[in-house]
Amino acid sequence: MKNKLTLFLLVQLVLAGTVRADEYPSFTIPKGLLKYANSVIRKQETILEIHSEKKVTIREHFVLTVLNEAGSKYAYWSETYDKMSSIDKIEGNLYNAMGQKIRSLKKSEITDLPVQGAGQMIVDDRFKYHSFEHREYPYTIEYISETTNNQTMFLPGWSPIRGRGMAVENSSFVIISDPVYTYRTKTWNISGKGISTSNGKKKTEKWEVTQLSAVPSEYGAPPIHEVAPYISLGASTFKLGNFKGDMSTWEDFGKxxxxxxxxxxxxxxxxKQKVKAIAAACKTDREKVDKLYRYMQSKTHYVGIQLGVGGWVPFPAKYVASKGYGDCKALSNYMVAVLKEVGIKSYYVLIRAGKDERDIPVDFPSSPFNHVICAVPLGKDTTWLECTSQTTAPGYMGSFTGNRHALLITENGGxxxxxxxxxxxxxxxxxRIEAILNKEGQLSIxxxxxxxxxxxxxxxxxxxSNSNEEKQKVLQRSLDLPQYTIRGFDYKETPGDIPVIDEQLSITADHYAQLTGKRLFIVPNVLNKWEHKLTADTNRLFDIILNEEKIEIDTVRISLPEGYKIERDLKVNQLNTPFGSYEVSTQIQNNTVLYIRRLELSKGRFPAKMYNELLLFYEKIYNADRAKLVFVKEEA
Incomplete structure (x- = not known):
C-alpha cells in the first residue's frame, strides 16, 4: 500500500509541471511524515480570544489531507452549541490530489441535529456536522469556522494530533486575552512555554508544532494524550450564566x-415520613443506607435534563420525590437529601465516568467531570452509591466509576x-463444569x-436488559462451541461492595469430541478459551499498558464412554511472567477427566522491548486452551 501511494505521489509531482497546482497539493507532503500516516494535518490554526469572563471566541482554520480510507474518519467538521454558545461561521472546501478545488461547502449540506444520549429526554444541546464523503485518495479538506461561548467555565484545549495515524505539518494555538485576565495551562509532550507578547491592550500566547510524525496503532499503547502534544486550559475566575466561580484550586471549584x-x-x-419509617426498621447505619438506596432505585429512573446552566444545577429533591425521575445530579442530590433526613451525612460527588475514560489530572483544577455520584462516610469506610442505576448494588462502582479520582463537595469546598x-x-x-460424553461425541454440560x-x-x-427469550437467543450464539443447544439457564445475584453473579447453564454440544477410528479427541477446556492473539512487532515504539487484572479458575470434570484409555495427555503447562501466570493440569481415572486451569493477569506498565514476551505468553495460553486429549479404544 505504501509503495502504491509513493508511486502515485511521484506521478503527481511529474504532472505538476503541466497542471496548475493549488495551495495544498498532496505530493508536497514531506516523505518523512508518510510513515504510519493515514492522514496529514497540513495546517491547523486555532485562535482563542477571551473577551471577558462571559464571552470567548474560537476561530479555527483546519486543512487535512486524507491518504487512504483509514484516514477518512477524521475528514469532517462538527461543533455543538446551545443557549450559551453559537456557531457564527462555517466554510469548507474540497481539493483533489493536486490541490485543485473540487467544490465548496453549501449551507444546505450541514447537518443540524439535537444531541442525543442514553436516557436523554430534555436537552437544548445541538450539533452541526459536515463531511464531504470523498473517496478518491488522496484528497484534502479545508474548514474555516468561528464560534462564540458565553461562559468561561469550559475553555477548549489544543490537541494537534487528534488520533493515531495522523501526522502534522503545522499546527498552532493562540490565546488572546486582557492583560489582567488570568488562566492556567497544563502541557503534555511540549517543551518550553508558549511565546508571549503584549501591546498593552491585549496579551497573546502562542504555541506551534511542525513536522510531527504519526503515532502508530500498537496493542496496549499509552493513550494518545500521553505520547502526543496536548494542552489543557483552565480559567481561574469564570462565569457560567449568572454564577461566578473560581477554579484556581479544587477547594475553590468545590465552593x-x-x-x-x-x-x-x-x-x-x-x-420525610416514608424514609424515616424505612430507617426505623434498620439496626445499623449501613443497613439504613442500603435500604434507602434500594428505595430510591425502586421509585426513580434516570432521565437526562440538561438545559443551559441546568446542565450543572440539579433539580430539587422535592422535584425528584414528586416526579420519580431525574438526571445524575438530581438523583444524587435526592439521595443526599434522603440520608440527611435520617441523620446520615453524605456528599454530592463529581466524577469522570466511563469504562474507558482516563482519570482527571489531579494537579490541574478544572471541570473535566461528566457525572455525579453519592458518597457516604461510615466510620473508617465510605459507601459509594451510583444513583442513576436501578439495579447496581449499593457500595459498588465497577468499571464505570471505579478506581479514579473524584471531587467530593463539602461545606468548605472541594x-x-x-x-x-x-x-x-x-x-x-x-x-465448575460437570460433563458427560456419549459414544457419538455429544457432550452434555x-x-x-x-x-x-x-x-x-x-x-x-x-x-x-434482556427478557428470558432474548437471553436464550444471545446465549445460543455467543458460546465458543461448534454446535450446541442451550437447554436451560439461570442467574442469581448476591449484592454487596463486591457483588457476585452465579450463572447456571445446561448445554448439549453435538460432535464436541472427534471420533476417528479407535481414537477419541477432546478439548477439556470446554467454555473458557483465551481469545487474544498478537502480531509480531520488532519495531515497537511505546510502552505496553495492561489494565486488566483478574484471576480465573476453571474446574472441568468429564465422564467418558466406557472402554477408552489415555494415549496422549496434555503437556504440563506452567507459565510465570511479569504479565501474569497460567497453569493447567489433568487427572484421568476411571473414565473421568479432571481438568483444572488457573489464569492470573497482572496490571502494569511494561517497556516496549517486552512486547514479544507478551506475544509469546498470549500465544502459549491460546494454544494450551485448545490442546486436545487423545484416547484410544481398548481392545476387547
Missing amino acids: FIKTLIDGQDELPEEE VLVKTPKYDKTANQYHS TANNRYKAMLGDDLHHFVH
Whole structure:
C-alpha cells in the first residue's frame, strides 16, 4: 500500500509541471511524515480570544489531507452549541490530489441535529456536522469556522494530533486575552512555554508544532494524550450564566459547585415520613443506607435534563420525590437529601465516568467531570452509591466509576478523593463444569460459573436488559462451541461492595469430541478459551499498558464412554511472567477427566522491548486452551 501511494505521489509531482497546482497539493507532503500516516494535518490554526469572563471566541482554520480510507474518519467538521454558545461561521472546501478545488461547502449540506444520549429526554444541546464523503485518495479538506461561548467555565484545549495515524505539518494555538485576565495551562509532550507578547491592550500566547510524525496503532499503547502534544486550559475566575466561580484550586471549584446545590436538598413532608419509617426498621447505619438506596432505585429512573446552566444545577429533591425521575445530579442530590433526613451525612460527588475514560489530572483544577455520584462516610469506610442505576448494588462502582479520582463537595469546598479499586483479589471468575460424553461425541454440560466484581459488569447488564427469550437467543450464539443447544439457564445475584453473579447453564454440544477410528479427541477446556492473539512487532515504539487484572479458575470434570484409555495427555503447562501466570493440569481415572486451569493477569506498565514476551505468553495460553486429549479404544 505504501509503495502504491509513493508511486502515485511521484506521478503527481511529474504532472505538476503541466497542471496548475493549488495551495495544498498532496505530493508536497514531506516523505518523512508518510510513515504510519493515514492522514496529514497540513495546517491547523486555532485562535482563542477571551473577551471577558462571559464571552470567548474560537476561530479555527483546519486543512487535512486524507491518504487512504483509514484516514477518512477524521475528514469532517462538527461543533455543538446551545443557549450559551453559537456557531457564527462555517466554510469548507474540497481539493483533489493536486490541490485543485473540487467544490465548496453549501449551507444546505450541514447537518443540524439535537444531541442525543442514553436516557436523554430534555436537552437544548445541538450539533452541526459536515463531511464531504470523498473517496478518491488522496484528497484534502479545508474548514474555516468561528464560534462564540458565553461562559468561561469550559475553555477548549489544543490537541494537534487528534488520533493515531495522523501526522502534522503545522499546527498552532493562540490565546488572546486582557492583560489582567488570568488562566492556567497544563502541557503534555511540549517543551518550553508558549511565546508571549503584549501591546498593552491585549496579551497573546502562542504555541506551534511542525513536522510531527504519526503515532502508530500498537496493542496496549499509552493513550494518545500521553505520547502526543496536548494542552489543557483552565480559567481561574469564570462565569457560567449568572454564577461566578473560581477554579484556581479544587477547594475553590468545590465552593462554586456548592453554590449550585445549596438549598436543593429539602424533601416533601410525606417523603420525610416514608424514609424515616424505612430507617426505623434498620439496626445499623449501613443497613439504613442500603435500604434507602434500594428505595430510591425502586421509585426513580434516570432521565437526562440538561438545559443551559441546568446542565450543572440539579433539580430539587422535592422535584425528584414528586416526579420519580431525574438526571445524575438530581438523583444524587435526592439521595443526599434522603440520608440527611435520617441523620446520615453524605456528599454530592463529581466524577469522570466511563469504562474507558482516563482519570482527571489531579494537579490541574478544572471541570473535566461528566457525572455525579453519592458518597457516604461510615466510620473508617465510605459507601459509594451510583444513583442513576436501578439495579447496581449499593457500595459498588465497577468499571464505570471505579478506581479514579473524584471531587467530593463539602461545606468548605472541594476535596479530591479516590473511588474503590478492584484488583485481582476482587475480579475473579470460578467455573465448575460437570460433563458427560456419549459414544457419538455429544457432550452434555452442566456449568456453574461465578463472576465477581468487574468480571460481572457486562453480565449484570445482560441479565437486567434482556427478557428470558432474548437471553436464550444471545446465549445460543455467543458460546465458543461448534454446535450446541442451550437447554436451560439461570442467574442469581448476591449484592454487596463486591457483588457476585452465579450463572447456571445446561448445554448439549453435538460432535464436541472427534471420533476417528479407535481414537477419541477432546478439548477439556470446554467454555473458557483465551481469545487474544498478537502480531509480531520488532519495531515497537511505546510502552505496553495492561489494565486488566483478574484471576480465573476453571474446574472441568468429564465422564467418558466406557472402554477408552489415555494415549496422549496434555503437556504440563506452567507459565510465570511479569504479565501474569497460567497453569493447567489433568487427572484421568476411571473414565473421568479432571481438568483444572488457573489464569492470573497482572496490571502494569511494561517497556516496549517486552512486547514479544507478551506475544509469546498470549500465544502459549491460546494454544494450551485448545490442546486436545487423545484416547484410544481398548481392545476387547
